[in-house]
Amino acid sequence: MxxxxxxxxxxxxxxxxxxxxxxxxQGWPDDIFDCLREFGVRQVPYVPDGGHxxxxxxxxxxxxxxxxxxxxxxxxxxVAAGAWLGGQRAALLMQSSxxxxxVNMLSLIKICKFPLxxxxxxxxxxxxxxxxxVPMGSTTPDALRLMDVQVQRADRPxxxxxxxxxxxxxxxxxxxxxxxxxxxxxxxxxxFTR
Amino acid sequence: xxxxxxLDRRQAVARLLxxxxxxxxxxxxxxxxxxxxxxxxxxxxxxxWGAMGGTASLALGLALAQPDTPVIxxxxxxxMLMGLGSFSTIGLAQPANLIVVVLDNGLYGETGxxxxxxxxxxxxxxxxxxxxxxxxxxxxxxxxxxxAADIAAPGQGPRVRxxxxxxxxxxxxxxxxxxxxxxxxxxxxxxxxxE
Numbered sequence: 001m002x003x004x005x006x007x008x009x010x011x012x013x014x015x016x017x018x019x020x021x022x023x024x025x026q027g028w029p030d031d032i033f034d035c036l037r038e039f040g041v042r043q044v045p046y047v048p049d050g051g052h053x054x055x056x057x058x059x060x061x062x063x064x065x066x067x068x069x070x071x072x073x074x075x076x077x078x079v080a081a082g083a084w085l086g087g088q089r090a091a092l093l094m095q096s097s098x099x100x101x102x103v104n105m106l107s108l109i110k111i112c113k114f115p116l117x118x119x120x121x122x123x124x125x126x127x128x129x130x131x132x133x134v135p136m137g138s139t140t141p142d143a144l145r146l147m148d149v150q151v152q153r154a155d156r157p158x159x160x161x162x163x164x165x166x167x168x169x170x171x172x173x174x175x176x177x178x179x180x181x182x183x184x185x186x187x188x189x190x191x192f193t194r
Numbered sequence: 195x196x197x198x199x200x201l202d203r204r205q206a207v208a209r210l211l212x213x214x215x216x217x218x219x220x221x222x223x224x225x226x227x228x229x230x231x232x233x234x235x236x237x238x239x240x241x242x243w244g245a246m247g248g249t250a251s252l253a254l255g256l257a258l259a260q261p262d263t264p265v266i267x268x269x270x271x272x273x274m275l276m277g278l279g280s281f282s283t284i285g286l287a288q289p290a291n292l293i294v295v296v297l298d299n300g301l302y303g304e305t306g307x308x309x310x311x312x313x314x315x316x317x318x319x320x321x322x323x324x325x326x327x328x329x330x331x332x333x334x335x336x337x338x339x340x341x342a343a344d345i346a347a348p349g350q351g352p353r354v355r356x357x358x359x360x361x362x363x364x365x366x367x368x369x370x371x372x373x374x375x376x377x378x379x380x381x382x383x384x385x386x387x388x389e
Contacts, residue, residue: 042259043259045255066258066287068287069286070279071283074247074251075280075283076251077248078245078252078254078255078277078280079252079255079283081255082220082251082252082253082254082255082256082257082258082259083255083259084259084381085240085255085256085380086256086257086259086260087260087381087384088255088258088259090255104244104245104246105247105248107244108244108245108373111243112373112377113373113377114377115389
């Protein structure tokens with residue numbers, strides 16, 4: 001992809017070393033944003049993540065939403081629970097590696113039957129350059145299911161909005177703990193180049 | 195009220211909560227939960243029995259959702275140490291209606307009184323370094339009285355107070371342990387739906 005091929009909705013991702021990385025195509029982050037706004041989500045705790053960069057940016061620009069940067073994903077589980085206790089809906093954004101950080105904190109969700117919506121960008125499953133992402137990426141769905149979080153998955157850009165909308169219905173309407181895994185094929189493999 | 199030069203935890207918590215007014219209270223697992231229960235149960239209390247390290251973060255989500263109501267998190271030094279990053283998150287979010295009270299006896303009391311890191315780690319200073327500007331250490335009854343006087347008042351930003359308590363163990367006073375019920379009870383006290 002060249003710069004000329006990019007649309008306004010494409011997001012260039014810079015590698016941790018400052019190198020140019022992958023480009024995320026298409027408007028699925030906007031579909032997620034529209035869905036969160038439609039459901040009246042007020043708090044969006046997140047650990048910064050390239051795959052969610054556009055969504056995070058839109059959340060911070062939206063007056064009805066509060067983006068809450070976390071130092072670790074498990075904080076976000078507790079923030080989401082606190083938000084619900086106080087009458088607000090939260091959606092928690094993270095990368096698959098962060099799911100492992102959440103496991104014990106998910107006890108809070110399970111024991112108190114808090115609704116939860118996690119939106120997880122996947123690493124370690126599709127053209128992953130960094131092998132250190134594979135152990136957690138490959139066990140992310142199992143780790144969530146072990147803690148009774150319902151797992152749904154979106155692989156194609158055109159299905160993201162629909163999948164998130166139905167997960168949100170189950171979370172906020174039905175009180176379930178839900179995670180939507182956004183596949184690495186969708187997000188785009190991170191490329192490290194010098 | 196003092197022994198071994200430190201405050202009695204149960205008396206200190208009871209004193210603080212006497213002036214809580216309509217404040218919402220979240221407790222960290224272990225002794226902090228028992229201390230708050232001993233001061234008197236309330237549907238505006240939410241007791242954690244697990245989720246170690248999550249008390250301050252849960253209180254943050256609650257404080258942002260209820261910005262006009264004071265939120266008091268009461269937890270122990272060990273629980274706070276496990277969620278130390280939440281000081282950074284709170285320092286960035288700056289909720290003015292949140293106060294985190296850490297009961298610091300320098301021990302992991304629930305697990306056999308092993309020494310905690312607070313012999314080396316200054317939790318109030320750590321909070322300050324994370325951008326929480328209103329910090330303090332409470333060592334005397336006079337300082338406790340000053341804290342009680344404005345615990346339910348809104349601050350200029352988030353506040354952290356570390357109360358130096360003695361190491362004595364108190365009887366375990368077991369409050370509501372059914373999490374789903376505690377959640378519903380709390381929400382109903384705020385006039386929210388039961389879900």
